[in-house]
Amino acid sequence: MSKLSPVLSRAWDDPRSYTLEGYRRHDGYQAIGKALAMPPDDVIKLVKDSGLRGRGGAGFPTGMKWSFIPQGDNKPHYLVVNADESEPGTCKDIPFLMANPHELIEGIIIACYAIRADRAFIYLRGEVVHVLRRLQAAVREAYEAGYAGKNILGSGFDLEIVVHAGAGAYICGEETALLDSLEGYRGQPRLRPPFPAIEGLYASPTVVNNVESVASVPAILRNGVDWFRSFGTEKSPGxxxxxxxxxxxxxxxxxxxxxxxxxxxxxxxxxxxxxxxxxxxxxxxxxxxxxxxxxxxxxxxxxxxxxxxxxxxxxxxxxxxETVCVVRTVLRWSEFYKHESCGKCTPCREGTYWYVQMLQRLESGKGTDTDLEKLLDLSDNILGRAFCALGDGATSPVTSSIQYFRDEYLEHLRSGCCPFDPALSTAWAPALATTGARA
Known part of the structure; x- marks a missing residue:
């Protein structure tokens, strides 16, 4: 388990890995031929058997999500790739797209063939203009090489790929808010059911997958299910x-x-x-x-x-x-969630506002003992009651920090200030710094 396994990152030391030629040097576009020679349902079964789980956070089985798309419904089917990477601390999709955009494109072609979709959208975080340009250039190369467009590799399968730049809203990482944004509306989560697999983009069956989920598919086609399952654990392979x-x-x-x-x-x-x-x-x-x-x-x-x-x-x-104040950190995260809340539902809109108010008082040492219980009570009223997962996610740092660092919150009250601010107090942080060993 101590060894790294460069698969998606196998070509990152190649200075031209992002080009079509560079991708082909590293087994690129070999999986398409295998996929197009199989019935679409067999491709879905292969991904199911691999145990590939969504890499965007929830971990839902990718092949199962593909199988939810109804067939024979005489409706267009769509694949939407969620590249709206905005979660604080998450920084995997952007460097991947810079280094290896063609791996994603190959995964898109295979996924669209499997779910019988003739149009795919890549919804990219709008601030990363350099990635947008690189992705657009890779899509152009794929069209010119016959991997996208009409009659791909003579198979009779047609596919159009659209790269769409969002406006930089964290809420659009939620799949239904992303779909509304893609349709030209304000990005806000939808009520479910119906789920995107039944009524997604333009009220048609839609699969929404994370970048890394789709990009993992070509390697599974190239090397097989047993190879993929040789990584990871039984329930979380890969x-x-x-x-x-x-x-x-x-x-x-x-x-x-x-x-x-x-x-x-x-x-x-x-x-x-x-x-x-x-x-x-x-x-x-x-x-x-x-x-x-x-x-x-x-x-x-x-x-x-x-x-x-x-x-x-x-x-x-x-x-x-140990030099970091956990209260200040949670406050900064809460400020982010307050700013990024779409405001559609009361628990998230009001709850994140009151998080910031109480945490500001606590961080400055001006709160009271009852504020901790108020924070936990507020969390209970947000968790499971918000319209989407943004509200639930906002409660996580608050409740877990109180669980593990209640004494640090109380020390702010006893000190009347943040004990990690060297200009205000030296009684707390040095004591922390001298305990424990380097991890």
């Missing part, structure tokens, strides 16, 4: 990109099997920055409950992280050392 950021010696993307531990990844990344120790970390971005040093050996798969009380999410491993 390889993934782990994004290490924060107080780590060598931050970046580390591709390895599901089931690795943070301890193993930190060993590969040179550990927490010199002279410091791990205090807390997120397994899947800021919308997943944070974990602590005691969770270093939790297997990073869907079951292992779930059993530890958190969620694997997008494997956005944000590393924080």
């Amino acid at each position: 390889f993934v990109l782990y994004s290490l950021s924060g107080h780590v010696t060598r931050p970046g993307q580390y591709e390895g099997p599901l089931g690795m531990t943070l301890r193993e990844l930190l060993d590969l990344a040179g550990g927490v920055r010199a002279g410091h120790r791990l205090k807390f970390w997120t397994p899947g971005g800021s919308s997943t409950p944070l974990l602590t040093e005691e969770h270093l050996d939790v297997p990073l798969d869907f079951e292992g992280v779930g059993a530890a009380g958190s969620m694997l999410g997008t494997r956005a491993l944000q590393i924080f050392d």
